[in-house]
Amino acid sequence: MVTELSVESKTVAFFVTCLVENIKPAVGFDSITVLEDAGFEVVVPLNQVCCGQPNYNGGDRANAIKIAKNVIDEFMVFDYVVIPSGSCGGMIKHHYPQLFADDVAYRDKSEQLATKVFELSQFLIQVANYKPCSVSQATVAYHDACAGLRELNISDGPRQLLKGAGVRIHELKETESCCGFGGTFCVKYPDISAAMAERKVQDVLSTGATTLVMGDLGCMLNIEGKLQRDGYQIQVKHFAEILAAGVQQKAEKNC
Amino acid sequence: MEVTSDKFIPLSEAALADDKLQSALGQLSGRLAAGRTKGVADLPEFEQLRGEARDIKNHTLQHLDLYLEAFEQRVVEQGGSVHWASNESEARNIILDLCQSVGAKRVTKSKSMVTEEIDLVPFLEANDIEAVETDLGEYIIQLRGEKPSHIVAPAVHLSKDQVSETFFEHHRKLGFNEKIHDRGELVAEARQVLREKFLAADVGISGANFLVAETGTIVLVTNEGNAELTTALPGTHIVVTGIEKVVPTLEDASTFIRLLARSALGADISAYTSFITGPKRQADGDGPDNFHVVLVDNGRSEMMGSEFQDMLRCIRCSACLNHCPVYLSVGGHAYGSVYSGPMGAVLTPQLASLEKSKHLANASSLCGRCESVCPVMIPLPKLLRLWRDKEAAEKLNPAGMRWGLNLWSWLIGQPRLYRITTSIANRVLYHWPGSSDGFINKLPALAGAWTVHRDLRRPEQGTFSEQHRRKGRKRV
């Protein structure tokens, strides 16, 4: 637990998320690159693991509460907490206060923390007022991850950032349809999940884009895995990767 | 309520493999969801009306006892009768008694989900009363011996050819000897057949979209005109309705009417919106001599005073079904209940049993689209989670899952141990044999469920924490 830290308004605490930690750390490092380019110092608290969604969505409210308390205690001290995921962000911002409906102390803390928690694109736009670096990138398609869309209203933000980087977006026909990940849903009801993923794949193909962008690693692994299995050579990226590539290209130009 | 929701897994597998059904479901979204999107865009005040509708229902539910009493009083003042049924068996018996009391042999029915819920028609037929569904979709599935697969469009799972076969099979004995393929002509044939039924009926049974307490009025929303012919032609009209359908005034009903057809398919109003108040009066040219309302509880009152009370706001518009990726993948029959989609997943465990319907709340990615389109803002994902909580508390969910979640929770409570464990897992997956170019195509156990249908990106070499340390960065 962090006891002393100079909490300046230019420091953000980074919440890595399980999937970034274990499968695609590059998304985490790219997020940090972009945040630093936006002029912020990024610290990564050591004692962080999971936001508790699997337990919360799996009928295990008691453990979800325990996990949430740890997250709240760990991150409360910071001015800003940034998360490269709409679903983890939504869990902390939107659901934590509901978890503590009967616990006044932690409800207050969770509401306080909620004011400091930002999904990455929200932070870049609302707090950092970030001007993305230009990046050379072919036209992309964009998928709205459900939790971020519905719980945090993340829709225009990432699009604005991508356009700011000079990236053209060819919109999906069904941009707001679930891709079928849904946490444990995809392994508990794999056939239904696959049918949903297949519809998303067909939608992506219909745009002709060779890259699909989104803001949640769960969706990414799901759609990317389906595209691979179906034999399509379409890249799937987190928008942080695109923005970080812009930062990289800027640095190379300046060398 | 009888359900086969415990068969959700095999039913949904069958549904995914059924090409005809998949084609029908593909049509559904394109017509209904797309229609709603346009209909909402056409009404600038839509969001405001949604909030008001939610508030009207919440207020009414908070005073449900008084509004039901007021409604009953007004119905009786107009010369009608009100009957209260605690459960489906009582409801069926009340309706049978009312039919037998007028010597009814032939009944026509307009669409009513509550009568499906209480399984009324087979009961009447077992008691020698012919009961014919007059809503075209309900009529078709009645001929086929099927249950509805959608709460508004019961035959949505069928193709025109299937309807053609069904009509040919059943109408031949009525003198229709040609198999018809044109949709318009199929509708015309049904019109002819059912016209005879309307004119010969002794009793007409309807549901009610809304009950207006102010005037003792029932509101029926249709497009076909079967509600009027069902309720005005016979000598007796029986309304079967859930207790939660009451709204205070005609003005309140107007708000819901503005939202109902729009939420279902985008229309500003349906072809016919009927407001029926009591039996025939002296000034009427026609109408039934007897008017009865059967108020059905069947588990609804138990939802009051809990978070599930929100579900009683439902106006049965079907928007949640039409936007649900799970419903659109497997259709209504997979749910094994007459109520399907997100509203069915919340309502069925309450009206039937949690044990039999435990899959329904779990077969959801909790994407939240349902809540975003619900005209009365029911927090459907939250209610699905509550059912999951209850299942865990009653140990109805798989032990392996409870065990796994406990283990996960314990592990992440020890961050250092977590990092060691995940480093090992990372190494294992990084070196997982048998795949190429950055993807794994086969994993064991629960993870195998992932690789049945899709690859898994091979993790990077080293977890974030390991790489972070390797880069020489410090943690706080």
Place this chain on the structure above:
Amino acid sequence: MSKQSILTMVRSRLTVTGKEEARHQLVEARLRAHQENTRPGVGNLKGGERVEQFIISASAKGTNVSQHQDLTEAASHILSLLPIGSHLSLTDAAVQTGIVLPNEQIDGWTQKTSLENCLSTCFCAIAESGSLVVRSDGGNSLTQNFLADRHFVLLPKADILDAMESVWQRVRDAGGMPRDLTLVSGPSSTGDIEMRMEKGAHGPRELYILILDGL
């Protein structure tokens, strides 16, 4: 008694007894006040705009709308629409308007029979949704209207109201709700086969509204 057990359950869940004076007063006041909720802008039109909205909205639903100076014009329009050799039944209220139609084309109508063409009047109409408001009383017969293949309705322009709320006002002023009051917002249709709209499910296949400008 099921009524008592249901109400008891509801009350216990709401933690009330049902005897609370404040609750009774609140409910009674709300029922008496019948306050309007938000009415969309399209339900607040007046004059020419209102008539235009009615015509646009009704036509969009497949209703045939025409405007006529008087009953004579209306009569001749109806005759021009009737297929050759077909007959027309009038409701009592339609007869009362004094509209003149050739006797050889008029049929009587007996209860519980289908009919080809029916002419009726209506209580009023709603511009917002392009709906007619028909009642079971007032000399019109609901079943006569609904059993017809083709339904013609005479609508004085002054009876085109702006929204449902104005209908309720008129209903209350006229002594309350009749047995049946139906908003007819187009011909009968169904989408039950493959989600495609077809006309003429059970009610009239065609609906003709004749707006009488002079009235």
